[in-house]
Amino acid sequence: MRRSVFYVSDGTGITAETLGHTLLTQFDQMTFCQHSLPFVVDEKKVDEAVKQINAAAKADGTRPLVFSTLVDDALRARLCTCNGAVFDFFETYTAALETELGVAALDVPGRSHGMGNVRTYSDRIDALHFAIQNDDGATTRNYPHADVILMGVSRAGKTPTCMYLALTYGIRAANYPLADGDFERGSLPMALEPFRQKLFGLTVDPERLQQIRSERRPNSHYASYEQCALELRAVEKLFRRERIPFLNITQRSVEEISAQLMQLAGLERRI
Amino acid sequence: MRRSVFYVSDGTGITAETLGHTLLTQFDQMTFCQHSLPFVVDEKKVDEAVKQINAAAKADGTRPLVFSTLVDDALRARLCTCNGAVFDFFETYTAALETELGVAALDVPGRSHGMGNVRTYSDRIDALHFAIQNDDGATTRNYPHADVILMGVSRAGKTPTCMYLALTYGIRAANYPLADGDFERGSLPMALEPFRQKLFGLTVDPERLQQIRSERRPNSHYASYEQCALELRAVEKLFRRERIPFLNITQRSVEEISAQLMQLAGLERRI
Incomplete structure (x- = not known):
């Protein structure tokens, strides 16, 4: 069994890949064909990603897995129009963390592997x-x-x-x-x-x-x-x-x- | 505002740390005091982790954030008895992925940063x-x-x-x-x-x-x-x-x- 997998990120893609790789190691009866799409920072780039995901869905005959870390709500919504199963890391956890911490998230992209001091x-x-x-x-x-x-x-x-x-x-x-x-x-x-x-x-x-x-x-x-x-x-x-x-x-x-x-x-x- | 954060893993802790850091970069108005607890592979180690988390909860006066990647359901359940807010990445995504892929997860720990061929x-x-x-x-x-x-x-x-x-x-x-x-x-x-x-x-x-x-x-x-x-x-x-x-x-x-x-x-x- 073969599935296409896409890692879509507004930064390096390291977090999306880490998350996806870790989860997929638990499914090694499958063969995964993996693609990384880093630096997806605007609508044009999202549309290109959607196009690639849809092409893979058509070629495979099943919808691809999409692991994404897009901080921007609008870009994420746009990505979710693709013909893939989207697992967005920020969408999953941000609300729960905001509740737990009692403060709002910054929603600033590309911070996790930024330069530091x-x-x-x-x-x-x-x-x-x-x-x-x-x-x-x-x-x-x-x-x-x-x-x-x-x-x-x-x-x-x-x-x-x-x-x-x-x-x-x-x-x-x-x-x-x-x-x-x-x-x-x-x-x-x-x-x-x-x-x-x-x-x-x-x-x-x-x-x-x-x-x-x-x-x-x-x-x-x-x-x-x-x-x-x-x-x-x-x-x-x-x-x-x-x-x-x-x-x-x-x-x-x-x-x-x-x-x-x-x-x-x-x-x-x-x- | 200060919070204790624990990364609990049955492997290196790299996945838990990468994912946790990424989420926390969106909350930089807070100060996080971070602890990594790798290779938590049995009940004894889980109990030690719970003890450390509870001690931090008591010292801080708020419950710590706990990011975990524990594949084993029993160990994860044991960790969840701690006085912290536990976010387990396998728990979050495994069921959805099983549904999407139509196969069961292996539930074998420590695979994500294993040796490879x-x-x-x-x-x-x-x-x-x-x-x-x-x-x-x-x-x-x-x-x-x-x-x-x-x-x-x-x-x-x-x-x-x-x-x-x-x-x-x-x-x-x-x-x-x-x-x-x-x-x-x-x-x-x-x-x-x-x-x-x-x-x-x-x-x-x-x-x-x-x-x-x-x-x-x-x-x-x-x-x-x-x-x-x-x-x-x-x-x-x-x-x-x-x-x-x-x-x-x-x-x-x-x-x-x-x-x-x-x-x-x-x-x-x-x-």
């Missing part, structure tokens, strides 16, 4: 530059300024987690790759010793690591099951011996790893 | 590594593999946009900083010439650039209004002369810049 913007960018500069053990001299230092073997998810922590939470995260030499030593790498309290480990099941590494270098020693299993056994032994908290990322997305890590490492968002 | 995961990570390797004009030899190459003066938003494009859309974005030498030449930097079709410019108002640069290096020549205005005039002249599409990022968040850029550059998401 300069300070928050700069903190986010600085955290991102920090993550880039301190990626993959490039240098350890900035570790005094890190909020957290991730450790793990190659392709255990360190880099994407650092970038996501920076963009989403404004956290300054460095990462340090562990390789054969580090396991043989029987102690923490010297450069990390003064920063024990900031260390956090990432690990992964060997089958999964083999898959991930094979996407990068198929049929290599690096991607072999044996090598993956060997490195992972050694790294988990090191985490346990040195009492470094760690998280297994198998079956977890970057979003989940980051949210779990914030909790487990006791970090507070900075933005 | 290995290929999508790898594409996302590869895009991120690409953005890091090709940040700030570090090298131009990978430009044949870029989906887009961002150009702009220092602190015009190139780096965060590249990282966000990689994480969110799986787009391979490089970035090239423009400085005095590039403006005087009167032609595109040689290294960029073969990749004209991939170029996209970012610009910003001089007042804003001055603010952003001042956060980094206060009272410097680099952050002075005159220097910012000079560079921006030159860069916009270059974009116009070379017919490079560009976007002014003033008042736009990284999310907005990225969504706009996807549209204007005609890019399709890869994940």
Whole structure:
């Protein structure tokens, strides 16, 4: 079974997509053909959206699902003339929230992913530059300024987690790759010793690591099951011996790893 | 006026936070004190959440807003015993969607930010590594593999946009900083010439650039209004002369810049 889905927004479309994706994951017996229509800010744009939705309805023979976040009542009413099932997020909740809060909503579009203040913007960018500069053990001299230092073997998810922590939470995260030499030593790498309290480990099941590494270098020693299993056994032994908290990322997305890590490492968002 | 707000989720909390933030931006005459409670997956965790919500209700003297995404009916019912106004996104929309689609929802928690398949995961990570390797004009030899190459003066938003494009859309974005030498030449930097079709410019108002640069290096020549205005005039002249599409990022968040850029550059998401 196949359905067309449209995300219609007066802003980036992020909220409409988040809402729709989340709901649709509960219907995975269906196939959804998804279209994003951001920045629908005037009547002309709404009419174009209606035209696209109606064309899909005709082609599919069923009416499309339309997830929308249109703040403006008139634009929303215009969208609702389409031949689709419209779920508008503001329409659903605004009245209930106005009652609960005892004040009227502003009805100003495009606020949810707007710029914010300069300070928050700069903190986010600085955290991102920090993550880039301190990626993959490039240098350890900035570790005094890190909020957290991730450790793990190659392709255990360190880099994407650092970038996501920076963009989403404004956290300054460095990462340090562990390789054969580090396991043989029987102690923490010297450069990390003064920063024990900031260390956090990432690990992964060997089958999964083999898959991930094979996407990068198929049929290599690096991607072999044996090598993956060997490195992972050694790294988990090191985490346990040195009492470094760690998280297994198998079956977890970057979003989940980051949210779990914030909790487990006791970090507070900075933005 | 001050209200406590809780985001309760059986997963990362990203959906609950995104949806709640979006609604609350329409009520900015209020002050919200926000708390995220992710990974609420069993009765014990729900009871802890209820306890925290009730404590806030007592301290505030008004009931908190609770935005939740709990798939499990029993856990949701248990949460609803709290002394807060609970808005659950699954409860709101699931029945209507089931009717519209003619099938039952799965009711499996934590799916919306789950891992996805290995290929999508790898594409996302590869895009991120690409953005890091090709940040700030570090090298131009990978430009044949870029989906887009961002150009702009220092602190015009190139780096965060590249990282966000990689994480969110799986787009391979490089970035090239423009400085005095590039403006005087009167032609595109040689290294960029073969990749004209991939170029996209970012610009910003001089007042804003001055603010952003001042956060980094206060009272410097680099952050002075005159220097910012000079560079921006030159860069916009270059974009116009070379017919490079560009976007002014003033008042736009990284999310907005990225969504706009996807549209204007005609890019399709890869994940």
